[in-house]
Amino acid sequence: MITIEHAGCIYCVGCSSVCPVNAIEAVGTRMKHYPERCIDCGLCAKVCPANVITLHKGVKDRSQLKGAGK
Amino acid sequence: MKYDHDVIVIGGGPSGSTFARYAAGAGMDVLVIDKRKEIGVPVRCGEGLGAREVLAQGLELPKRCISTEIYGARVVAPNGKEIVWKDKQTTGWVLERKMFDKWLCELAVDKGAKVHTYTRATELVREDGKITGVKLSHGGREPYEVRAPLVVSAEGMESFMARAAGFRTVHALYDVDTCYQYEMKPYDHQNLIELYFGNKLAPRGYVWIFPKSDRKANVGIGIGGNHVNGKKGANGLDGADPKALLESFIASHPQLKDSSTLIDFGGVISVGAPMDEFVKDSFMVIGTAAKQVDPIHGGGMAIAMETAALAAKVAIDAHKKKDFSRNSLLPYESEWKGTLGKKMAKRLLLRKVIEKLDDDDLNHIFGAITQQDLNDTMDGKFAGPVAKVVAGRPQLLKVLGALVPGARTL
Numbered sequence: 001m002i003t004i005e006h007a008g009c010i011y012c013v014g015c016s017s018v019c020p021v022n023a024i025e026a027v028g029t030r031m032k033h034y035p036e037r038c039i040d041c042g043l044c045a046k047v048c049p050a051n052v053i054t055l056h057k058g059v060k061d062r063s064q065l066k067g068a069g070k
Numbered sequence: 071m072k073y074d075h076d077v078i079v080i081g082g083g084p085s086g087s088t089f090a091r092y093a094a095g096a097g098m099d100v101l102v103i104d105k106r107k108e109i110g111v112p113v114r115c116g117e118g119l120g121a122r123e124v125l126a127q128g129l130e131l132p133k134r135c136i137s138t139e140i141y142g143a144r145v146v147a148p149n150g151k152e153i154v155w156k157d158k159q160t161t162g163w164v165l166e167r168k169m170f171d172k173w174l175c176e177l178a179v180d181k182g183a184k185v186h187t188y189t190r191a192t193e194l195v196r197e198d199g200k201i202t203g204v205k206l207s208h209g210g211r212e213p214y215e216v217r218a219p220l221v222v223s224a225e226g227m228e229s230f231m232a233r234a235a236g237f238r239t240v241h242a243l244y245d246v247d248t249c250y251q252y253e254m255k256p257y258d259h260q261n262l263i264e265l266y267f268g269n270k271l272a273p274r275g276y277v278w279i280f281p282k283s284d285r286k287a288n289v290g291i292g293i294g295g296n297h298v299n300g301k302k303g304a305n306g307l308d309g310a311d312p313k314a315l316l317e318s319f320i321a322s323h324p325q326l327k328d329s330s331t332l333i334d335f336g337g338v339i340s341v342g343a344p345m346d347e348f349v350k351d352s353f354m355v356i357g358t359a360a361k362q363v364d365p366i367h368g369g370g371m372a373i374a375m376e377t378a379a380l381a382a383k384v385a386i387d388a389h390k391k392k393d394f395s396r397n398s399l400l401p402y403e404s405e406w407k408g409t410l411g412k413k414m415a416k417r418l419l420l421r422k423v424i425e426k427l428d429d430d431d432l433n434h435i436f437g438a439i440t441q442q443d444l445n446d447t448m449d450g451k452f453a454g455p456v457a458k459v460v461a462g463r464p465q466l467l468k469v470l471g472a473l474v475p476g477a478r479t480l
Contacts (some may be wrong), residue, residue, distance in 0.1 A: 010112070010114075010334060010335065010336040010337075011112055012114050012227075012335075012336045012337040012338060013226070013227050013228040013338075014227065014246070014248060014336075014337060014338025015338075016227075016228045016230075017227040017228055017229075017239075017240070017241050017246065017338055017340070018240065018241050018242075018243060018246060018295070018338070019240070020240050022230070022233065025228070025230060026105065026228055027190070027210070029106075029107070042307055042309075043243055045302045045307050045309060046243060046295070046296075046298075046302065046307065046308070046309035046310060047243060047246060047248050047295045047309065047310060047338055048248070048302065048309070049248045049249055049250045049310075049312050049313060049336035049337065049338065050250075050313070050336050051300070051302055051309075051311060051313065053302065054302070054305055054307075055305060055307050056305065057305075
């Protein structure tokens with residue numbers, strides 16, 4: 001799965017335009033991630049112009065992350 | 071079947087608003103929804119627009135939409151050699167984009183279109199497999215159904231409903247540019263668009279300075295989405311980092327290094343081919359959502375407005391015939407491919423050729439060509455400029471030959 005540092009996000013939706021599985025979507029004025037759909041390809045992180053997306057390969061659940069992201 | 075509207079347009083940017091203006095003007099009942107709280111905000115754009123496109127639609131830009139007028143351009147090679155041209159007449163504007171988008175949207179309202187902001191399309195409504203409307207949610211509240219015989223996706227880069235309708239909207243990293251831009255002040259300019267090229271400066275892209283009013287400028291960079299120049303996120307994944315490159319450009323720029331930043335913008339732009347198809351039964355995709363973006367400069371507004379006018383013309387005909395089948399909507403797609411599509415294909419070819427050039431090649435090219443050659447190249451007339459360049463650097467024929475049919479056999 002990925003985590004997004006929302007504070008630095010400029011809400012450009014670039015991540016969702018390259019996501020092959022619809023796992024990121026703009027909801028209101030915030031990018032929402034759906035970990036259950038995520039295939040860990042990392043394309044969103046590679047393209048993010050604001051550099052706020054971190055890929056956690058193999059992690060399926062937020063609870064497995066220690067304080068990373070929000 | 072009972073419908074609430076004749077057409078639902080998803081997205082109130084330049085393409086959606088222009089479509090709505092024409093469709094409502096012809097008497098159609100149009101609903102435009104936009105997920106943002108305010109039309110035109112946030113801006114994610116260089117804000118440049120050519121004069122031709124606006125005049126072609128008989129529009130007169132109000133003063134509030136214009137930040138400054140453009141009188142030419144200055145293009146700079148990696149070695150600093152420049153080509154400058156200035157015109158007596160305005161060739162275009164740098165807009166106040168949020169005012170511009172709102173104005174275009176208001177024109178649609180003036181023609182009778184209904185617009186709802188902060189309203190998101192959550193899913194398509196289908197009956198017997200046929201699209202008959204969309205589910206909408208206002209401000210995240212419980213979705214409700216709105217029905218129309220035609221749905222138009224003008225969703226921009228995040229084309230979720232077009233995806234849901236079965237279009238291939240996802241972008242490959244190779245076919246996007248990732249961009250970062252600051253609005254900066256002070257910057258004393260001469261109302262010229264400035265473009266800086268170089269593979270170190272901006273791999274597969276360029277740095278731009280678009281002048282704005284009151285000693286301001288949009289200073290931005292776009293680089294290939296598949297480019298690797300930075301570590302991303304906490305785990306150090308390799309990726310493209312346009313911001314780092316933009317900051318090093320600014321740090322070495324005599325004027326900008328001491329200037330302030332007033333706005334941070336960023337974005338990812340489609341610079342690949344348009345989608346293969348734009349229509350299905352009861353569904354049209356227009357503008358950036360259909361990847362109809364100029365592959366050279368990443369500009370989408372001009373194409374979007376022209377496309378929207380064409381799509382609306384076809385939709386109005388379909389409305390008169392009460393037939394929104396794919397066949398009935400298809401003239402939009404075929405006419406687009408025969409006109410705008412041909413221009414765009416040439417620009418894509420040019421982009422793919424330019425990205426093969428190294429800095430020495432670029433320096434040579436800038437030394438060999440004139441302003442007129444540059445204009446010809448942008449108009450798709452490649453033969454003259456290519457001949458000049460190849461005369462002094464024959465090895466470039468291998469790359470540039472792709473632009474001139476038959477050149478490889480010379």
